[in-house]
Amino acid sequence: xxxxxxxxxxxxxxxxxxxxxxxxxxxxxxxxxxxxxxxxxxxxxxxxxxxxxxxxxxxxxxxxxxxxxxxxxxxxxxxxxxxxxxxxxxxxxxxxxxxxxxxxxxxxxxxxxxxxxxxxxxxxxxxxxxxxxxxxxxxxx
Numbered sequence: 001x002x003x004x005x006x007x008x009x010x011x012x013x014x015x016x017x018x019x020x021x022x023x024x025x026x027x028x029x030x031x032x033x034x035x036x037x038x039x040x041x042x043x044x045x046x047x048x049x050x051x052x053x054x055x056x057x058x059x060x061x062x063x064x065x066x067x068x069x070x071x072x073x074x075x076x077x078x079x080x081x082x083x084x085x086x087x088x089x090x091x092x093x094x095x096x097x098x099x100x101x102x103x104x105x106x107x108x109x110x111x112x113x114x115x116x117x118x119x120x121x122x123x124x125x126x127x128x129x130x131x132x133x134x135x136x137x138x139x140x141x
C-alpha cells in the first residue's frame with residue numbers, strides 16, 4: 001500500500017471507531033466491539049473493515065450483520081470527515097485475533113496457577129529456608 005492509502009485507512013479506522021461508540025445506538029452491536037484494522041482498495045473505492053467482537057458466536061454474527069446494515073449511515077459519517085471524491089464502500093469482517101490472544105493469556109494464567117508458586121510443574125513442594133543459599137544436591141545430603 002502506498003502512503004496515501006495507509007493514511008486514508010487510518011483515518012477511516014479512527015472515524016469509524018468513534019462513530020461506533022458515539023453515533024450508533026443499535027442494541028444488536030455488542031459493547032465490546034472494536035475496529036482492529038482497515039484495508040483499502042488501491043483506488044480507495046472500498047474499505048474492508050475488520051472488527052473484533054468479544055462475545056459468543058451468535059452475538060458476534062448479529063453484531064456483524066448490524067454493522068453491515070449500518071454501513072450507509074457510517075458512510076455518511078465518513079463523508080463528513082473525508083475529503084475524497086468517492087466515499088468508500090464498507091465491508092465488515094470478523095477478526096478473531098484479539099479474542100484468540102485473550103484466550104491464550106487466560107490459558108497461560110491458568111497453567112501458571114496450576115504450576116504453583118515455584119513455577120515448575122510437578123515440583124510444587126520444594127521450598128527454600130534461605131533464598132540466598134543454593135538448593136542442596138543429592139551428593140551433599
